[in-house]
Amino acid sequence: MTRTLVWFRDDLRTADHEALLQACERAENPGDVVGLYVLDEVSPGVRPLGGAARWWLHHALESLQQNLAALGIVLLLRRGDPAELLLGLAQELGAERVHWSRRYGGGERAVDAGIKAALPEHGIAVESFNASLLHEPWTVQTNTGGPYKVYTPFWRQISAREPGLPRPRPVPLGPVEAAHRRLPELSQGPGELEDWQLLPTSPDWAGGLRRNWTPTEAGGHARLKEFLATQVQDYDDARDVPADDDTSRLSPYLRFGQLSPRQVWEAAQQQSPESVGTFLSEIGWREFCWHLLFHFPQLPHTNLRPQFDAYPWRSRDDSPEEFMAWAQGRTGFPWVDAGQRQLWETGHMHNRVRMASASLLIKNLGIDWREGEAWFWDTLVDADAASNPANWQWVAGCGMDAAPYFRIFNPQRQRERFDPESRYVSTWIPELNTGEYPAPIIDLKTTREEALAHYSQISGRG
Template identity: 85%
Template sequence: MTRTLVWFRDDLRTADHEALAEACRRAERPGDVVALYILDEVSPGVRTLGGAAKWWLHHALDSLQQNLAELGIPLLLRSGDPGQILRELSGELGAQRVHWSRRYGGPEREVDASIKAALPERGIEVESFNASLLHEPWTVQTNTGGPYKVYTPFWRQISVRDPGPTRDRPAALGSLEAAEDSLPHARLGTETLEEWELLPTRPDWASGLRSTWTPTEAGGQERLHDFLETQVQDYDDARDVPADDDTSRLSPYLRFGQLSPRQVWEAAHQQSPDSVSTFLSEIGWREFCWHLLFHFPHLPHTNLRSQFDAYPWKSRSESPEEFQAWAKGRTGFPWVDAGQRQLWETGHMHNRVRMASASLLIKNLGIDWREGEAWFWDTLVDADAASNPANWQWVAGSGMDAAPYFRIFNPERQRDRFDPKGRYINAWIPELNTPDYPTPIIDLKASREEALAHYSQISGKG
């Protein structure tokens, strides 16, 4: 027997999956490949998924289970400590190898390193593969050998690199029934998605998510195809108009690995280079965020520019009414409120509005960027450990390649520029221009001046 246990994490697909493909290549009979997903809410430093991401995960795993079944591969579900589960399950299944796709966050790398050191002592070979990035962080360096801290030269280097070809979905190894029959009784101990209670029930707030998304591997492929066929040609201009929302909406599929960046890169390069250059630069920005997280693992919770430690941001508990007004879309600034309501309803907010919403919270209301990042972590279907904090630090001015600290988005000017007819705002704020809609909770001009004063005080520090 040459059984391989494939540990899925943020790579919930069957095509262009190196770890799965290599396991299948070595397989000789049904049952030689067993898939595993571990719901890890116990490892130190590994963030527990937010509510919207848990909703997506449920459906992504359901889709993955069906797709693997077509290949004759059972998917086992376990929750708890990954090291303990892998040690016990490898023994129960008689697995000689464990495959997984590499992760790049600090706590996740520590978990993986400890397991990779422990399993060989039990005679189990461990192999890891790239599944989430075009180019892994240690392969992209400046001329002096360090990591890039500015996006433009980073993109200049990787935009001309070939990430290599994608891999097809493996051929079926036989029937699922034959595979399951080959497994020991430990197979019966698998957990179920229903037991994990990832879906909201009391109350069920996910109706907007259900009507907006198809969180499957096939849904990601369909979205990619439709975007490249009908929208990418106008992406340069149309991406800034939230009423039309001609953005790709591929981010949650990339976040959960139902699409690989190589699949997106390969499909986009079949189009005219001029039509996809701006879109691919956004894929490059995602890549940049993950490289930052690898080299600066404190990114999710610490200012990358230490001088910003002196900025007098307030916590959520110090400004509970203002934070609640922002979170629920009741600030009195329609551009921001529409975005926050879109987020709550669909698990998504248009990127142009995200920037203005984050700016209002950080620079006008003076609330710590980490509070906003945590709210987005809980409510976005595409929140990941790299892009979410990196983008919040970009707006705050505390990150690498951040927006100039003095850039403060004016939500009224943003509305006039990108939604002059009010189509986006009216879609999300039906009570606009009625007594039910609140007046602005803060003076934009005065709060802007206060923020600039604070920023100027710290600009020379650190």
């Protein structure tokens, strides 16, 4: 028997999954393909998931187990060090190959490189595949051979490549009888998802997440179909109106790999170019963030522009009351507070509001962007290792393509422009017109001037 172990990570789907498909195509007998997911909270440089993402992961793994079972494939669950677990499990299973989809963060790449070097020493071959990006980071370079640091020319290059994109691959054909085939006797059973306690219980704060999301592979395809059928035509303008929420809401499905970017891109091509251009550029921005993380692995924790190391940001410990007022939606600025409450309730915040909320924290409250990034990491269902820090650095001005770095969003003007009838803020702040809503905790004009003075001091440092 030639058995292949398919290690799932952020690719929790069965369709357009090259690692899975090739394993199935090479299988000679039922039971030759075994799936594995490792909850890795111990490897250096691999960031443990936040609370909202853990909720999504639980349901995504439930969905994946069911979809793989329909193909006759068992999904094993393990928790711990993947370097130890993979070798031991492959040997117990008698697996001759391990397949996985490539990852691009610095810590993850180090883990994968170590395993890829170690397994062949034990007679186990390793093959890795692209599953998460349209174009892998090392394939997109400037004319001088370096990484792009500005989005527009990056997008121009990958847009020109569109006709050459591979088409999404089908779901493997699985023999039904394989579902009943016994695995070899293992030192551990398949593992129970409930034992990981990914879902909140004391208290159960996930009611809003359950009401707003269907965190399954089928749910991702249904959302994509609905968006392209009813909303993408007006996306260019409607995406800025949070009361209507005509954004795609596909980001968590892409983050966990329940949809692949190739599937999204191919489906969007069925629409007129005029209606999908702006939407596809958002897929391009996601690619750009991963491009940055691959080439600058310090992205999640270090200013990409070193002169910003001199900026006098405060930590949340220096200003705990102001930070919690921001986090809980009690700043006295309805545009920001509505966004923060939406985030806590649904695990999602409209992108237009995200920018203003981040700007208020960093530039008006003077709190380090890393504090806000960490809060979003814990509360967003779509928080990923590239887009979350890249977008926070963009707002802070310390990242790539962040010009003008001194831009400061005015939350009052944003509300007047994009929510003139207060439909959005009234939804999330029912006490808005009562005496219970707090007064602004800062003066926007004064704090703006202070931030600009700080920016002026560091502007000549590099």
